[in-house]
Amino acid sequence: MRSHNHRPIRPLPLLLWFLLCLLPGCAMKVAPTGGPRDTTPAEVLSVDPASGATSFSGDQIRFSFDDYVDRAIRNAITILPTVRFSVSYAGDEITVEFQDTLTANTTYSVTIGTDWSDVRGNRPLAAYSTIFSTGPSIDTGIIAGLVSAKTLTNVAIFCYPWADTAAPFSPWETPPRYRLPCGISGTFTIRGLADGRYRVLAVRDENRNGLVDAAEEFAVAPADVVVQAASSQPVRLKLGPAIDRDPPVLTRARALTSQLLTLQFTEPALLTPTWQRALEVRSARDSVIPALAAWPDPLQNDRLLVRLAAPVDTGSCRVMISAGMVRDSAGNYVDTAQRTLLRGVSTADTTSLRVLSIEPRDSSRNVLRGQPIVITFSDAVDTMNAQITVEHRAPQGAVQVRTRWASPISFVIEPQEARELKTWYATTLGFADVRSTIGRSIRDSSRVLTMLTEERPIDPGSISGRFVPSDEMRACSPLVVRVLASNGTIAASFRPDADGSFRLDRIAAGEYSLDVFCDRNANGAYDHGDVRPFTFGESWWPLPTKISVRPRWALENLSITP
Known part of the structure; x- marks a missing residue:
């Protein structure tokens, strides 16, 4: 009798299991490969429920495409009126699920913008919107328009139903009912609106919080938009800068030496003519130390340097600025007293007085005909007693100039008339008696510099x-x-x-x-x-x-x- 030898049954190799899973019934959606490059962007084939559906009571919308789309499509979806939502992805399908309860008798629009691509990198030519209503009818009103800005990154349209024109309007704390990101062309269309009055803004919503924040660019429409018989007049918005409403705020004071302080502000601070009366430095012994000079720090424009008449002690000192000492470039003046503390240092002030720079530099070429000469010093100059002589000469003779102190460290020389074209000029500077506010003399006695003016400019x-x-x-x-x-x-x-x-x-x-x-x-x-x-x-x-x-x-x- 023939005997049969049976081999032991071994587990199927992992590769075989993987191949079996590729058979129908165990298939996964993957993008097709091979063939010529496809440059046609994916399009929406169907929406469930279909656009125009009424009495909607579900919690999701499903979009089917004719090609596989990139997962980043979820970032291109906008729902109006605004509700929270999540997106699930299945290759050539996405499902938008509402996280908030939808409002009764309200028309909603779900828009897929243009900031997405299919798996081959093809971007759509236009946005796609579907509309449905939780009530028995669809609102068909639209507001359309154009936004102009240097760039449209993070620019969105904020739209607020505004039947009561006398009601308080606070877009910095109340998000809009309709928020629509702008496309790359700047055009926009808000759909599914009921007839009525709407207030429209364009906002560079950098943090995407749906609020008009203090530092964000914006534009307000020239009037409330009225939707009547489902139509409205076009809206054109030109984005403008954020409006600065806040004065500089003193955040810190620091002693660099026993007689030199820095005052740190939240923004560049400009001194007013009455700054000395508005600044008080009080020592630990409660004595007031007068300030001789103050000027913007050339290295950091949100700081002021203050030169004191006497050394501060090493204890805790108080610094107070009163209303009117400084303002910002928008004209916002400090209107209330601001205080801070600093600890004095015993470091003696050994700052020497010297010329840091002269612009334009010696032997400069193509100098503009009316360009001023600016001398910058290393320390505050006693401008009331400083004697600086200036001789500005062309080959034809001396040129009349005007001089002024732009700050305690900046001396400006301006020609009274435009210089000649393509001409060498020589400037001789004499520092006969120039001292800092703490009595140190400048080492230089004179300087000579030359410049060549520009060639004939292009005639207008x-x-x-x-x-x-x-x-x-x-x-x-x-x-x-x-x-x-x-x-x-x-x-x-x-x-x-x-x-x-x-x-x-x-x-x-x-x-x-x-x-x-x-x-x-x-x-x-x-x-x-x-x-x-x-x-x-x-x-x-x-x-x-x-x-x-x-x-x-x-x-x-x-x-x-x-």
Whole structure:
């Protein structure tokens, strides 16, 4: 009888199990590979529930695509009115699940923006929105418009239903009901709105908290937007800078030597003419030490240096600044007393007085015809008694100059008339009796420096013509047209004559664009509104006209139309 030898049963190799899992029934969604490069972006095939659904009572929306999408698509989703949500990913499907209970009888829109790609890196050409309602009908109103800014990173539209125009408006503490990130083009559309009045802002929402924070750029629409019969007028918003409302705050005082202090502020602080009366340094023995001079620290613009008339003791000293001592560049003055402590040091003040720098430097070339000469000293100078002689000469003879002290350490020399082109100038400086506020004399007795002025600058051109406003613009007065350089700076502006005619001379050669705004407060500048107190922005329109200005060329009969 034939015997049979049975081999022991061994576990299936791991690779075999993996291959079996690739059979139908154990399949995983993966992006297809191979073939020519696909450059067509993925598109939405279907939405569940379908757009336009009413009486919605679910807690999720499912999107199906015709290709596999990148997981980062979750960051491109916006829900209006704003609710919290999460996103689950399944290759060519995503599911948006609502984390908050939806409001009854409300139309919602779910928008997938353009800041995403499929797995091959193809980005969509346009956003996709689906709309549904928790009530029996769909609101079909829209607010659409344009935002202009140097960049649109983190710029979002804040939209607030605003039926009661007398109610307090506090966007710095109340998030909007509708928050929509701007696309890369700056255009936006808010859908699913009921008829009514809405307040609209554009905000660079850096921290994405849905609030207008103090340091964030923003713009306020020129009026509340009224949605009527599901439509509204277009909104144009030009982002403006955050408005500085706070004066400098003294945060720290420190003794560098026994007679030299630094005062640290929250921002650059500018001294007022009455600063000496507003500054008090009181020693540990409760005696007041007068201040001889104060000036901005050349190395750190949010610090002031203070030179004292006598040494401070090594105990704890008090520093107090009163209202009116300093202000910031926005004109916010310190309006209440601020105090801090410092500990004196016994380090003797051995600061010598010397010239730190002279600008422009010796032998400089291409110096502008009206450029001043600035001498910077190492310490505060006794400006009341300092004697500095200045001789500024060209080959043709002496040139008249004006001199002034810009600060205790900065002496400025300005030509009374523009210098000649492509000419060497020599400046002789004499320091006959120049001492610091603590009596130290400067070592230099004189300096001589030379400079070569610029060659012939490119002659400017001129433009003239007629501006023809639109009917919407005609309703505003006065209108101001601006000529904008490629970097956004304003090269010129004008108010058209009654017939729209204008002329601009001395326009530097270059390429320019144009815009126009309604100067409601007649200050000659575009105002983008405010939130404290609330103020509407001024109406603003970009213009399609592009201008190319050539040197020594008159561009005439230009017609500017919206």
